[in-house]
Amino acid sequence: MSEQPPYLRIADELRQRIAEHVWEPGDRLPSRAQIGQECGVGENVVRRAQELLISQGVLEGRAGSGTYVAEPRERVRVVRSSAREQPSGSPFRQDMKALRLQSDWESRTDAKVPAPAEIATRLGIAEGEPCVRTTYEFLADGKPVQLSTSWEPYAVTGGTLVVLPEGGPHAGAGVVNRMAEIGVTISHAVEQPEPRHATAEEASLLGIQKAALVTHIRRTYYSDDGRPVETADIVVPAAHCEIVYEIPINR
Amino acid sequence: MSEQPPYLRIADELRQRIAEHVWEPGDRLPSRAQIGQECGVGENVVRRAQELLISQGVLEGRAGSGTYVAEPRERVRVVRSSAREQPSGSPFRQDMKALRLQSDWESRTDAKVPAPAEIATRLGIAEGEPCVRTTYEFLADGKPVQLSTSWEPYAVTGGTLVVLPEGGPHAGAGVVNRMAEIGVTISHAVEQPEPRHATAEEASLLGIQKAALVTHIRRTYYSDDGRPVETADIVVPAAHCEIVYEIPINR
DNA sequence: TCGAATTTGTGCGTATGTATC
DNA sequence: GGATACATACGCACAAATTCG
Numbered sequence: 121m122s123e124q125p126p127y128l129r130i131a132d133e134l135r136q137r138i139a140e141h142v143w144e145p146g147d148r149l150p151s152r153a154q155i156g157q158e159c160g161v162g163e164n165v166v167r168r169a170q171e172l173l174i175s176q177g178v179l180e181g182r183a184g185s186g187t188y189v190a191e192p193r194e195r196v197r198v199v200r201s202s203a204r205e206q207p208s209g210s211p212f213r214q215d216m217k218a219l220r221l222q223s224d225w226e227s228r229t230d231a232k233v234p235a236p237a238e239i240a241t242r243l244g245i246a247e248g249e250p251c252v253r254t255t256y257e258f259l260a261d262g263k264p265v266q267l268s269t270s271w272e273p274y275a276v277t278g279g280t281l282v283v284l285p286e287g288g289p290h291a292g293a294g295v296v297n298r299m300a301e302i303g304v305t306i307s308h309a310v311e312q313p314e315p316r317h318a319t320a321e322e323a324s325l326l327g328i329q330k331a332a333l334v335t336h337i338r339r340t341y342y343s344d345d346g347r348p349v350e351t352a353d354i355v356v357p358a359a360h361c362e363i364v365y366e367i368p369i370n371r
Numbered sequence: 372m373s374e375q376p377p378y379l380r381i382a383d384e385l386r387q388r389i390a391e392h393v394w395e396p397g398d399r400l401p402s403r404a405q406i407g408q409e410c411g412v413g414e415n416v417v418r419r420a421q422e423l424l425i426s427q428g429v430l431e432g433r434a435g436s437g438t439y440v441a442e443p444r445e446r447v448r449v450v451r452s453s454a455r456e457q458p459s460g461s462p463f464r465q466d467m468k469a470l471r472l473q474s475d476w477e478s479r480t481d482a483k484v485p486a487p488a489e490i491a492t493r494l495g496i497a498e499g500e501p502c503v504r505t506t507y508e509f510l511a512d513g514k515p516v517q518l519s520t521s522w523e524p525y526a527v528t529g530g531t532l533v534v535l536p537e538g539g540p541h542a543g544a545g546v547v548n549r550m551a552e553i554g555v556t557i558s559h560a561v562e563q564p565e566p567r568h569a570t571a572e573e574a575s576l577l578g579i580q581k582a583a584l585v586t587h588i589r590r591t592y593y594s595d596d597g598r599p600v601e602t603a604d605i606v607v608p609a610a611h612c613e614i615v616y617e618i619p620i621n622r
Numbered sequence: 623t624c625g626a627a628t629t630t631g632t633g634c635g636t637a638t639g640t641a642t643c
Numbered sequence: 644g645g646a647t648a649c650a651t652a653c654g655c656a657c658a659a660a661t662t663c664g
Binding site: 624631632639642 | 645646647648649650651652653654655656657658659660661662663664
């Protein structure tokens, strides 16, 4: 019949040792050659087994150092709903306060960046139109948990006090509040979550394994006249964050 | 310096030939040995290149038959918002009608299934409590595009006309409408989308490549007294569906 | 109907690169 | 700088699936 392939047997073996606390979170495993010899399999079989467990978040491989038992890290809850848009403060800070986590973010804004094709389509403007681009790294307890790149057409905010999302008197207030300051009422947001693997750069920024799973959210805010006024690409690593949508039901 | 590894060069080569319409969607590629000889690389290098393109949805491998150029398949838009819950008809049918697609689904209901641990937690009931479990396969134009397994506590619907989601006078009306019939008002839903790879069974049911990316949504409906009355695991294949959340902003 | 040839898919080994200590 | 260990690339052998005579 179908007997288990060696690398799955080794994976179970490793999993069991972790469950039995032979190896604790943070411990370094013996080298692959050592495990292979002990279990009577080739070095490569051990590698396959470890790769499987790494992809499941059980182990963690560090080049040049060794393979470690992953530390169970509490996942940050990212709530996305209408209730999240408070009159004061940024949505992200609301999320973090609820968890009693130190929240912070770093950002870099570039003014008058020509819109790439996809962004232009999402904003309903011509390709190359000037935009204000802001990239964010959101931190929870000092660790990066979320990346975001926001695009606002210069035609909407240009020449106003809120042209820079993270500058001026309304810095960090969130898109909805900032737009309200210049008379733009945002009526709704559209979010399109899509699963994919992290790029090498994203993995490095988020402190996750290369090619780990992330949710890539394309978010667009629309004003009450139906025109898009901001769009963002948000990258949420599955290992560290759980995304929650709250949907009110009206009948 | 870092020169491109052979398998990436071959991947680009293959990609280019598809872009140049040397190979059209649906065509079968030459065998790996043939491509390898033609490009002056080993058979395995071609395999790696093809695996890469398969994981990106550009190619499609069929065991024993060959490697094919993937047919571009229009993605179904799955809208998830409060506006979707109409007084009549099921949410899924609303989605499909908007696309002028033939919509349909198959379902199988099992009554009095003991709740597994995770489901019990989500429903706020004890493990093993009886539930009505219904599994769905949603189809668009005859092709499966979405899987769902729904759990309702027997304590909520037991003994009423709506105990069977797909039976009785309110069959297929959707959870919100069915619950309304027995005086249970649903106030909101919570959805938790999580990226992961498809299981072998899911891939087979959805007609997608093994281990293709899916979004696994854990959805729970809450009644106006704050108690969960239904929860479901929904599997949406990224290759065939785009998920859209519409979030109203109230200030 | 059946079986042989072809092709993809999987498991595993080895050589080399590269990061860490 | 050297030793160690993980990461990557590549090759071979075999199994599974399909196709076709």
